[in-house]
Amino acid sequence: MKPLSLSIFLLLIILFSACNEGGYVEVKNSDFILNNETYKYMGCNYWYGGYIGATNKERLKNELDFLQEKKVTNLRVFICGEGDNSYSYRIYPNVQEQPRQYNETFLKGFDYFLDEANQRDMKVVFVLNNNWEWSGGFGQYLEWAGKENPPLPKTDRWDWDNYCTYISQFYSNDSCLAWSNGWIEEVVTRRNTINGKLYAEDETIMSWELGNEPRPMKKEATQAYKNWVSNTASLIKSLDQNHLVTIGTEGVISTFYDEDIYYSIHNDKNIDYATLHLWPKTWQWYNGASDASIHDTTLIKTRKYIEQHAQIAMRLNKPLVIEEFGLHRDGNSFSPDTSVGNRNKYYAYIFQLGQANNISGYNFWGFAGVPANFNAKGFMQKGMSYSADPPQEEQGLYSVFMNDSSTWEMITAFTH
Secondary structure (H helix, E strand, O other), rough: OOOHHHHHHHHHHHOOOOOOOOOEEEEEEOOOEEOOOOOOOOEEOOOOOOHHHHHHHHHHHHHHHHHHHHHHHHHHEEOOOOOOOOOOOOOOOEEEEEEEEEOHHHHHHHHHHHHHHHHOEEEEEEEOEEEEEOOOHHHHHHHHOOOOOOOOOOOOOOHHHHHHHHHHHHHHHHHHHHHHHHHHHHOOOOEEEOOOEEEEHHHEEEEEEEOOOOOOOOOHHHHHHHHHHHHHHHHHHHHHOOOOEEEEOOHHHOOOOOOOHHHHHHHHOOOOOOOEEEEEOOOOOOOHHHHHHHOHHHHHHHHHHHHHHHHHHHHHOOEEEEEEEEEOHHHHOOOOOOOHHHHHHHHHHHHHHHHHHHOOEEEEEOEEOHHHOOOOOOEOOOOOOOOOOOOEOOOOOOOOOOOHHHHHHHHOOOOO
């Protein structure tokens, strides 16, 4: 891995020091613009931010203070959560236990979170739904609509192909779409109970994201999926003309490696920028051994994936964000006491590639606060602290804790 040249490093200093005080983030050609300056950001995934706004305000303030100190200015946060406590690997309690029954306590937690983020000059990307089961998401809407026996992970019914078939029904189910749209209207038109601001007029919000990693799942659902993207983005823009909208895709891996589908959905007039995610172990870009995680095979695939999407974004003339990326701790350990040398090298490699390919922002996965939030028993259990790793994944898997000092030193080197 080559070190950054002085000119590239100075350019990063200029770009990441752009003023972040107030104003809506806009798009001009392939760049974000904030207060008439190019806005490029270092951010993290902080999916539980609104939840601890309701359950642990002191933790929230301490974590936001820490992130501010480390020059993290953008937070990707899930403002969604559906279902009851019948499935062990789903967040609960959440904001919508039944259709159109919204938990005002948690919504006030999001109000509090937004106000605290605003006080620290941070921008927020709000994710409105989820392709995956750990927050309820599309599958929970389908259960509500009468689609029984979902093939959920870690149950006797689990089967990947059946899961894809099941989830693909979401995009053409009228009840699911109506409930999902109802949630969007509830959130986008909400007035903050802390500061009185309408969400649609809150400059703290950078963008609305249709969902976390939405995929057609089955090729025969592609047109319904495209319709959902277009219709949902249009709905949000009809409610809110101030904020950006994006889809939340992982890249072409989510569209059967079909660039035309990825290009088409992002070419919609109401979609303001494109995204990609990077999960080399999950995607089997290497054999799973920790020592292989940053070998040439992984790095070459990472470079090609970023370059491929950068070229598509150039054709779209829209910004591109790497909004999820993660790597295991050394030795594939989950413990916060384990070293993270490979992860640091992978992060730095992504940042170098991002600078070379005009990437507009990064949200690493993910921030987990203090090591005490680590659950050594494995998966998140009800009543335990929220962590970067959601309930379906081993706790500590991709978490960046406050005591990962070498990671923070590497990150802040790109943001000063």
